[in-house]
Amino acid sequence: MACKNNELTEKQKVVLAAFAQQTEPVGTKVIAAASNLESKVVSCQLKALKNKGLVESPVRCKYAITATGKTSL
Numbered sequence: 001m002a003c004k005n006n007e008l009t010e011k012q013k014v015v016l017a018a019f020a021q022q023t024e025p026v027g028t029k030v031i032a033a034a035s036n037l038e039s040k041v042v043s044c045q046l047k048a049l050k051n052k053g054l055v056e057s058p059v060r061c062k063y064a065i066t067a068t069g070k071t072s073l
Contacts, residue, residue, distance in 0.1 A: 008052075008072065011037065015045045016054060016069055025062035 008016070018034040019026075028046060032039045046063060049055040054069035 009045070009048075011041060012045045012049055013073070015042055016049060016065060016073060019055060019063065019065035020070060020073060022064065025057075025059050025064040027062055031063075 014035045014037065015031060018031045021034060022030070028039050028042045031037075031046075032042045035042065037045075046055060049069070050057070050063075054066055054072055055063050056066050057063050
């Protein structure tokens with residue numbers, strides 16, 4: 001499964017929405033549980049979302065939605 005880096009896919013929207021519900025940086029397992037997606041799928045979408053500047057990693061292996069990410073929802 002390739003991660004495309006164009007516009008937001010449905011899975012990327014689901015992952016981004018799950019990040020928007022978090023109050024602090026979290027790992028992929030938390031997002032997988034919140035979005036009902038497999039961890040592998042979340043990891044793939046996370047990479048694309050980071051490249052777009054919609055998600056950041058303020059702490060090693062933990063991620064949070066950016067202000068740009070919030071406006072993209």
